[in-house]
Amino acid sequence: MKEEKEYIATRNACKLCNPLGACLAYKGIKGCVPLIHGSQGCSTYIRRYMISHFREPVDIASSNFTEESTIFGGRQNCHQAVGNIIKQYNPEIIAAATTCLSETIGDDIEKYLKEYKAEFPDAPDFIYANTPSYQGTHADGFHEAVAATVRSLAKRTKKNTHINLFPGMYSPADLRYLKRVMDNYKTNYVLLPDYSETLDGSSWSEYKKIPDGGTSKEAIITTADAQASIEFGAIFNKAGGSTNKNGRSKETAASYLETTFGVPALRLPWPVGVEATDLFFKTLSEVTGVEKPDEYVKERGRLIDAYADGHKYVFGKKAVIYGEEDLVLSIYRFLNEIGVDTILIASGGKSGALASEIEKLTMGEMKMPEIIDNADFEEIAARSRELKPDIMIGHSKGYYIARELNIPLVRIGFPIHDRLGGQRLLHIGYEGTNDLFEKIVNAFIEKNQESSEVGYKYM
Amino acid sequence: MATFNILEERRKQVLTKTAEGGEIACGKQSTAGSVSQRACVFCGSRVVLYPIADALHLIHGPVGCAAYTWDIRGSLSSGPQLHRLSFSTDLNEKDVVFGGEKKLYQSLIKLIETYQPKAAFVYSTCIVGVIGDDVKAVCKKVEAETGITVLPVMSEGFSGTKKDGYKAACDALEALVGTGNERRNGKYTINILGDFNLAGELWMLAGYYRKMGVDIVASITGDGRIDEIRHAHTASLNLVQCSGSMMNLAKSMKEKYGIPFKKVSYFGIEDMSEALYEVARFFESDELMEKARALVREEIGTLLPALEKYRKALKGKKAAIYVGGAFKAISLVKALRLIGVQTVVVGSQTGGPDDYALLQKLCDEGTYIVDDSNPLELSHMVQETGADIFIGGVKERPIAYKIGIGFCDHNHERKLALAGYEGMINFAEEVYASALSPVWKFIRK
Numbered sequence: 001m002k003e004e005k006e007y008i009a010t011r012n013a014c015k016l017c018n019p020l021g022a023c024l025a026y027k028g029i030k031g032c033v034p035l036i037h038g039s040q041g042c043s044t045y046i047r048r049y050m051i052s053h054f055r056e057p058v059d060i061a062s063s064n065f066t067e068e069s070t071i072f073g074g075r076q077n078c079h080q081a082v083g084n085i086i087k088q089y090n091p092e093i094i095a096a097a098t099t100c101l102s103e104t105i106g107d108d109i110e111k112y113l114k115e116y117k118a119e120f121p122d123a124p125d126f127i128y129a130n131t132p133s134y135q136g137t138h139a140d141g142f143h144e145a146v147a148a149t150v151r152s153l154a155k156r157t158k159k160n161t162h163i164n165l166f167p168g169m170y171s172p173a174d175l176r177y178l179k180r181v182m183d184n185y186k187t188n189y190v191l192l193p194d195y196s197e198t199l200d201g202s203s204w205s206e207y208k209k210i211p212d213g214g215t216s217k218e219a220i221i222t223t224a225d226a227q228a229s230i231e232f233g234a235i236f237n238k239a240g241g242s243t244n245k246n247g248r249s250k251e252t253a254a255s256y257l258e259t260t261f262g263v264p265a266l267r268l269p270w271p272v273g274v275e276a277t278d279l280f281f282k283t284l285s286e287v288t289g290v291e292k293p294d295e296y297v298k299e300r301g302r303l304i305d306a307y308a309d310g311h312k313y314v315f316g317k318k319a320v321i322y323g324e325e326d327l328v329l330s331i332y333r334f335l336n337e338i339g340v341d342t343i344l345i346a347s348g349g350k351s352g353a354l355a356s357e358i359e360k361l362t363m364g365e366m367k368m369p370e371i372i373d374n375a376d377f378e379e380i381a382a383r384s385r386e387l388k389p390d391i392m393i394g395h396s397k398g399y400y401i402a403r404e405l406n407i408p409l410v411r412i413g414f415p416i417h418d419r420l421g422g423q424r425l426l427h428i429g430y431e432g433t434n435d436l437f438e439k440i441v442n443a444f445i446e447k448n449q450e451s452s453e454v455g456y457k458y459m
Numbered sequence: 460m461a462t463f464n465i466l467e468e469r470r471k472q473v474l475t476k477t478a479e480g481g482e483i484a485c486g487k488q489s490t491a492g493s494v495s496q497r498a499c500v501f502c503g504s505r506v507v508l509y510p511i512a513d514a515l516h517l518i519h520g521p522v523g524c525a526a527y528t529w530d531i532r533g534s535l536s537s538g539p540q541l542h543r544l545s546f547s548t549d550l551n552e553k554d555v556v557f558g559g560e561k562k563l564y565q566s567l568i569k570l571i572e573t574y575q576p577k578a579a580f581v582y583s584t585c586i587v588g589v590i591g592d593d594v595k596a597v598c599k600k601v602e603a604e605t606g607i608t609v610l611p612v613m614s615e616g617f618s619g620t621k622k623d624g625y626k627a628a629c630d631a632l633e634a635l636v637g638t639g640n641e642r643r644n645g646k647y648t649i650n651i652l653g654d655f656n657l658a659g660e661l662w663m664l665a666g667y668y669r670k671m672g673v674d675i676v677a678s679i680t681g682d683g684r685i686d687e688i689r690h691a692h693t694a695s696l697n698l699v700q701c702s703g704s705m706m707n708l709a710k711s712m713k714e715k716y717g718i719p720f721k722k723v724s725y726f727g728i729e730d731m732s733e734a735l736y737e738v739a740r741f742f743e744s745d746e747l748m749e750k751a752r753a754l755v756r757e758e759i760g761t762l763l764p765a766l767e768k769y770r771k772a773l774k775g776k777k778a779a780i781y782v783g784g785a786f787k788a789i790s791l792v793k794a795l796r797l798i799g800v801q802t803v804v805v806g807s808q809t810g811g812p813d814d815y816a817l818l819q820k821l822c823d824e825g826t827y828i829v830d831d832s833n834p835l836e837l838s839h840m841v842q843e844t845g846a847d848i849f850i851g852g853v854k855e856r857p858i859a860y861k862i863g864i865g866f867c868d869h870n871h872e873r874k875l876a877l878a879g880y881e882g883m884i885n886f887a888e889e890v891y892a893s894a895l896s897p898v899w900k901f902i903r904k
Contacts, residue, residue: 011546040495040620043494045527045528051853052853061493084466101585104586134521203862203902205903207862397529
């Protein structure tokens with residue numbers, strides 16, 4: 001680990017902070033206004049970052065700490081913020097995320113919110129997650145917030161009513177894909193979070209205080225009644241987690257529902273690539289008893305047909321991939337499937353589990369790629385200069401490295417700040433894999449064409 | 460007083476211009492829960508010092524503050540690009556318990572060795588003081604060991620508003636000014652304060668002044684260099700744009716070195732021309748004035764006819780303005796008027812009483828004037844007044860687009876020069892291209 005040796009500063013971070021992930025998850029709850037308990041800047045920076053990617057209004061309130069709140073605690077600011085959010089937005093839910101500042105001074109947000117609710121019983125429901133930015137990354141904050149939401153609201157009423165789906169940090173397009181799949185399976189489901197509309201909606205004739213869409217409170221309550229939960233990923237909030245009386249809990253929403261209400265938790269890899277998507281559909285068919293709809297049989301067929309059409313453009317090419325740990329795991333698996341040689345996997349994540357998860361995917365047969373966890377972009381740049389990749393796959397912030405190396409960057413994940421349409425990138429399912437595959441293939445084809453002396457238009 | 464539903468704490472910060480005039484509250488800490496468009500103290504310091512291209516900018520704290528400010532300003536450098544790298548001590552849980560001084564020290568030593576900067580700025584973020592780090596002491600120690608000036612910027616996010624961050628940045632700059640002694644030979648020497656060379660704007664301005672025969676000693680901080688700033692006290696005049704951010708430095712340089720300052724703005728024909736005349740008047744030089752007049756004549760001679768197309772197309776359109784600094788808002792009202800656009804909403808994050816008084820004088824009756832606003836207020840005012848175009852930053856953009864009105868980005872990440880004469884054409888084109896786009900017919904009935 002870095003800390004043991006002479007410390008090198010993080011240079012061009014390949015991660016964002018914990019509360020950003022929490023706010024993203026909260027944006028997927030219906031009628032919810034996120035509240036960041038800390039300084040004004042945290043909420044504004046996170047808003048700006050998310051707006052630049054999603055190109056939608058992203059209202060996040062702040063309790064706006066002052067010198068006084070830092071010394072005497074943020075109770076008054078928290079209560080004032082909650083009161084003003086209610087006056088302005090009249091939300092169904094206020095979802096709080098803590099910050100490095102509020103956690104360092106030991107503020108008890110749970111207590112503050114309970115006090116408010118005791119004084120004003122008509123106040124909306126509260127959710128809170130411990131998300132100090134000195135712990136974990138935005139990916140941890142995302143999963144922590146989902147777990148916190150379920151912990152706050154889930155209640156057993158009936159049983160076996162539906163399937164819970166807990167996605168990774170997906171795009172709105174990915175979430176819509178999951179919803180379509182469930183509809184085509186004619187199966188009841190609760191998808192949490194669901195920001196497919198709130199962060200990728202249509203235009204409005206009149207400004208909406210809170211965008212339509214999101215998982216409703218009623219639906220979240222019923223997550224305790226599910227027949228099973230499917231969660232996508234392997235890392236989740238391993239480097240984050242809430243602190244409670246029993247110490248640090250790193251439970252996910254699905255694992256909480258399993259231990260508390262006996263809802264079986266099924267953990268699947270992200271459905272990227274043929275094999276991982278097959279596994280998703282197989283599991284879904286097993287759980288629901290519904291045969292895989294013909295539509296997906298055909299979609300799978302088209303994907304494999306595309307693989308055949310494009311295989312030779314990518315085989316043996318060397319790729320550098322970077323981003324959240326669960327994202328790079330899924331991309332690595334997919335690249336193996338199409339014969340791309342992943343030479344470097346980098347993530348700002350610090351779960352400590354990335355290498356062992358990658359090792360599982362090599363199945364003892366493949367050479368382990370170079371892995372950097374807790375990475376920053378200057379490390380990625382330095383290694384990339386040495387390793388000389390043919391392509392980079394990741395979000396916008398790696399652009400400067402691809403530019404220096406004069407290789408294509410295929411943009412995926414979050415944030416996409418230098419192109420339109422980041423919110424509508426599809427990564428998952430057979431369809432998302434096809435999109436991804438074609439982008440990679442075409443990146444090579446374009447590179448060849450651009451560097452061709454004759455400028456052919458037929459190949 | 461405005462009548463729509465505004466948070467009680469904010470009522471005095473929103474005003475409708477009337478014949479009698481009124482007073483607007485400003486300079487206050489943002490209201491908790493209001494969803495202010497402002498960032499924090501750190502943000503104020505960071506944006507001001509960011510363009511200094513040969514300095515190391517190290518952000519001491521957990522990773523977020525550094526991540527969100529990596530390469531975000533469109534501030535160009537003609538040489539080094541060190542300012543575009545983001546450095547963070549990336550404090551973790553262990554550091555919060557045991558302190559981050561060691562990490563800060565080691566980071567600085569290693570970064571200075573690697574990047575050989577002319578100086579280093581160390582930004583304190585929220586928890587640094589709370590966990591007991593003595594940032595100043597570490598800076599001093601590193602400075603003594605490396606011989607490189609290391610300046611602490613006390614910018615804990617909670618310790619005031621964005622404006623206090625400007626002050627903290629000015630404090631750091633103040634420590635630099637006067638530490639070099641090279642004198643420029645020019646007869647007429649100025650410093651440009653508060654232009655950040657977005658999309659190369661400073662280079663355009665510098666071109667105008669050079670044409671007049673005026674030399675620029677230091678630009679603080681657009682395309683900024685540590686050594687130039689060290690010599691800034693040798694100039695005869697400080698021109699201060701973005702007065703909110705740089706006024707503290709201008710005042711202290713006046714006190715310490717007797718350098719007078721003039722407030723200027725480079726947006727729009729009127730203000731740009733005035734910024735040239737102001738310099739000629741200051742030096743009481745007929746020669747300068749003549750050159751300034753010639754320059755303005757020449758520029759306007761080509762500009763005005765070119766603007767005609769836009770004025771015709773935009774006549775009668777209405778605009779909403781919400782920007783960081785009020786000086787920009789004031790210039791924008793005038794610039795918009797020049798192309799036939801009436802301002803119906805105008806506000807800023809950090810305006811002062813003088814700025815708002817001037818805005819009231821400048822605007823038509825019925826115009827909303829607002830300080831430290833939020834998305835709900837802005838969207839309400841924009842809809843109520845029927846604005847056709849919104850001029851703001853990234854956070855205002857979706858407000859405009861969602862309800863189907865044009866938008867012009869006038870924030871610090873922009874890649875289009877909007878200052879000077881050339882900038883006026885760009886601005887007109889940008890407003891025109893957005894306000895008159897045919898796509899709005901699908902949204903606005």
